[in-house]
Amino acid sequence: MKFHRIPDETVRRLPIYLRGLLLLAEQGREHVSSHELADILHIKGPQIRKDLSYFGEFGTPGVGYGTKELSDCLRDILNLNCPHKVALVGYGNLGAAILRYSGFRSYGLKITAIFENNPRKIGRIVQNIRIQDVKEISSLKRKKIELAILAIPAESAREVTERLEQAGILGILNFAPSYCIDARSKVKIITIDIGMDLARLPYYLPIKAEIAG
Amino acid sequence: MKFHRIPDETVRRLPIYLRGLLLLAEQGREHVSSHELADILHIKGPQIRKDLSYFGEFGTPGVGYGTKELSDCLRDILNLNCPHKVALVGYGNLGAAILRYSGFRSYGLKITAIFENNPRKIGRIVQNIRIQDVKEISSLKRKKIELAILAIPAESAREVTERLEQAGILGILNFAPSYCIDARSKVKIITIDIGMDLARLPYYLPIKAEIAG
DNA sequence: GTCCGTTTGTGAATGAGAACTCAAGCACTA
DNA sequence: TAGTGCTTGAGTTCTCATTCACAAACGGAC
Structure with a gap:
């Protein structure tokens, strides 16, 4: 992951990802692929991966993203951890x-x-x-x-x-x-x-x- | 004016133009230049002109746009004429x-x-x-x-x-x-x-x- | 009628964002 | 340990949107 200016549109989508992940975590899902998340949120898979890649590497190839881990990271990024x-x-x-x-x-x-x-x-x-x-x-x-x-x-x-x-x-x-x-x-x-x-x-x-x- | 697909972002701005024009017309202004409108609405002048040019030629060089005329046209375009x-x-x-x-x-x-x-x-x-x-x-x-x-x-x-x-x-x-x-x-x-x-x-x-x- | 300052409309250039694609990486199996 | 099937991360391409720049058009002065 190289340094990049983060597009506004990416930031706009982060809360959507967060909400989707919280929903999945609630349902007991531990992992989710970008493809499945794409289906749920009506956002294309590559878009999701690219957005996330601006901030780090959160997924594991072959497995996907940990719902709990990624939602925690998104909370951090969005600065929603402290009230x-x-x-x-x-x-x-x-x-x-x-x-x-x-x-x-x-x-x-x-x-x-x-x-x-x-x-x-x-x-x-x-x-x-x-x-x-x-x-x-x-x-x-x-x-x-x-x-x-x-x-x-x-x-x-x-x-x-x-x-x-x-x-x-x-x-x-x-x-x-x-x-x-x-x-x-x-x-x-x-x-x-x-x-x-x-x-x-x-x-x-x-x-x-x-x-x- | 050639035929063009109209960008979503242009449509999104049309109501903003309409509101600005209605405001000016209310104040008794008969004409306004794209530059002045730009100052009021915080949208760049060329942007305004290009957006409008997708729908026709509403202004007169050297004078600007008629506030009443243009707002009527925008109402038509936005389909806001009939209740x-x-x-x-x-x-x-x-x-x-x-x-x-x-x-x-x-x-x-x-x-x-x-x-x-x-x-x-x-x-x-x-x-x-x-x-x-x-x-x-x-x-x-x-x-x-x-x-x-x-x-x-x-x-x-x-x-x-x-x-x-x-x-x-x-x-x-x-x-x-x-x-x-x-x-x-x-x-x-x-x-x-x-x-x-x-x-x-x-x-x-x-x-x-x-x-x- | 001609000149001058102003403003439009638009093609061309630049910039931003989305989508595509694929090599690299991991889990799982045997 | 090697093979298989998925999935990620990111470089490249493509599409869309904004900005620039300038010729053409108009009003007004003289």
Whole structure:
């Protein structure tokens, strides 16, 4: 294994591999070949092998990958071994849904702080967490929280992002449109834009009004 | 403009262009250059021009693109001119949040049917829509609904997807893990996997425990 | 009507990622 | 110890996407 820059797409797939392996390990499987994993995850075998080879040699020829070993390694690579505290900014419909979403916990990610704009929500306690004023975001530095989920309207996204950055946040999962956020920010931002994804779905409907050229 | 296969990535960006243009038109801007649009949307100018050139010639040299004209054309291309009814499957935390999300409406997309598994929710009326049993999904054919949003647990994703397909659904916005869904389905499926996106965020944290090679 | 500054549309060049292929390696058998 | 059947790891090829660069086109000034 030589040194290589690791493609973004590879990193994007690592959590998928991890989930598949955990599933198999749960079922009692000790080994799995890249070919079988490919069938399960709908990702081609060579793709899986190449992705993994960027990080080391985890498999044994003739046998495959140890489900337990490889999932442990992937946890290490993804930095999911130590638990991470996450701040949730915005407790509207989406924020509330995310707080209640349980899928994060198995990866050691836990929401431990919530911030809101709306004075009527500030002070309320949900899931044992007191909702704080957005102005108190700076307190995150003290609490050593490095990750945040941004579930607020587009208008305030830029300002809040800057505030998070100043509070020492290093990674953001952002649900606001990506253009709302300062492009030259040093923080790693992963954007999920549900509206955009739904808006391009009708494009694929077969009965399509062609536009004049 | 010669005939070209249109790249997926281009289609993915079209709604972004549309949103930017609508924003500018609202502000009273009549024209915009690709360079200015690039600054706003954080997408390079040549990229924008090339993307648009796949569909026709919308701009005038020396002037730029008409905000109104181009946004109308993009609406046509994206098939967002006629209103679309959307079925929401799964009325848990996420489903409820999506129902209340208003961003869809400006694109002519409206949720007009809701399905659930949980007998305690079936029959309830939310936003003037009666929650139906998942078993009644076949009724979508009669109602001429072609799009669906899937906000259900991973376990039932495969079965429900098949049901949707049989009911004539042609496009799905899916929030379950992508491997849960039959890969050889003919329906267009766009998957959003929030858990996966959050799980790879810690990878980018600078203090990273390197794994042994 | 002509010149000038600006902006488009697009072929060509570059870059990134996916897929293919196969030599090398391991388990198992005898 | 040698042979067989799988499976990995990685160099090569191929496909797709982005960026560059420039000729052609337009508005406005004079």
